[in-house]
Amino acid sequence: MFSPKAMVQFEPYITTGLFTLGKRMEDLIDTGFGGKYVALNEVNSEIRLRMKKGEAAIDAAVWSAFLAFDIIGDLAFGAPFGFTAAGEDALGGIKKLRDRGEWCATVGQMPWIKTWTPYFFFDTFFQKGLQAAQALGKIGVAAVEKRMKAEVDPQRKDILYYLLTARDPDTDGNLPDLEIKAEALTQLIAGSDTTGNTITHVIDMLLRNPDKYKKLQEELHQCYPSPLPKDHVAMFVDCKDLPFTQGVIYETLRLRTTVSVGLPRVVPAGGATVCGQHFKEGTVLSTPTYTTHRDPRVWGTNAQEFIPERWMGPDKAELEKAFLGFSYGPRACIGRNVAFMELKKTVATLFRRFDYRHVYPEKDTFIREGFHLKCQELPVFISRRE
Ligand code: HEM
DSSP: OOSHHHHHHHHHHHHHHHHHHHHHHHHHHHHSEETTEEOHHHHOHHHHHHOOTTEEEEEHHHHHHHHHHHHHHHHHHSSOOSHHHHTSOTTOHHHHHHHHHHHHHHHHHOGGGGGGGGGOOSOTHHHHHHHHHHHHHHHHHHHHHHHHHSOOOTTOOOHHHHHHHOBOTTTSSBOOHHHHHHHHHHHHHHHSHHHHHHHHHHHHHHHHOHHHHHHHHHHHHHHSOSSOOTTOOOOHHHHTTOHHHHHHHHHHHHHTOSSOSOOOEEOOTTOEEETTEEEOTTOEEOOOHHHHTTOHHHHOTTTTSOOGGGGGSTTHHHHHHHOOTTOOGGGSOTTHHHHHHHHHHHHHHHHHHEEEEESOTTSOOOEEEESEEEESOOEEEEEEOO
């Protein structure tokens, strides 16, 4: 499903998402409105005072989420959810996914607590999380059922196409309905907020490191010289090997790893020896990604600094061994190739077409850890680039 051939077939869905986003950003710059979304400068006089001509103020975290959800909706369910075009999350799906994520991260550490959920009258966290998980399941199931009933272009090759045509090794028939729905929902959960948060982090990291921002723009300008075609969207064939763009993405995933929590793994029968220490079977182990990605023994004394160039040197392969952004081993991210294609196309499109600047450069970004490490919000000014 995630073979190089499938990647080629998936690209048009990412292109469509970026095309819609680009259009919405231009609308916001020109009119202050992007569908139902009202630019921050239209409703906040302090922001208006900080604004320059040709800019609009947006919450980049919101638009990155719209884009990422629409792309995965198109890939996994046969159509975008329509958040980017509408400028709103009409289903409340993004909030549900986040509530579910925070709940899962907690329940995953203390599974016994799930039974007690109905009795938590005074703290709604657990009840809300459970309800969000159920509601999200319904959105996923409804989307798959809609697609299964719809007349579909036979040329359409998305994730759902691969799931619907997959052979079940146990029966040699098609996958059972329930399994197809569960798989499609897994793609939605795993492939939406992960990429959305990463895009927001890329914007924030570049704004905090103006010299790297400039270097990225130079690389993109060289690859896509002026005059830029109207509605430009970067094609993967052109941007997949851009070294600095790639470095920016890796470095953001290192310092702002979306899945920064230590993912639990159970030691199998017979026990296991890790780094010379033996652990009994049944022991729960995990690697703290946040800490590993800042270990000076691996990353050097500048481990805390944002240096995309470290991924352009001869020891890139060595560094990749210590990079846990997509986890490791048999349960690692199977959507990694889609994620890289989406991130490279997005960075190459947005930073070539638009300029960004923090609305509040004097403030720290509010980052929240709740399974995903995410910018709660990222108010930025956006303007056109020549
Ligand atoms: C920046 C983007 C992404 C990051 C950082 C990321 C990270 C991860 C990580 C760390 C895991 C392992 C979870 C665990 O061990 O429990 C994972 C699993 C997974 N990811 Fe991703 N992911 C990204 C994008 C995607 C995309 C775009 C898709 C689908 C199109 C996807 C599909 C999956 C699936 C299906 C799994 C579960 C694999 C399994 O349990 O066998 N991911 N991802």
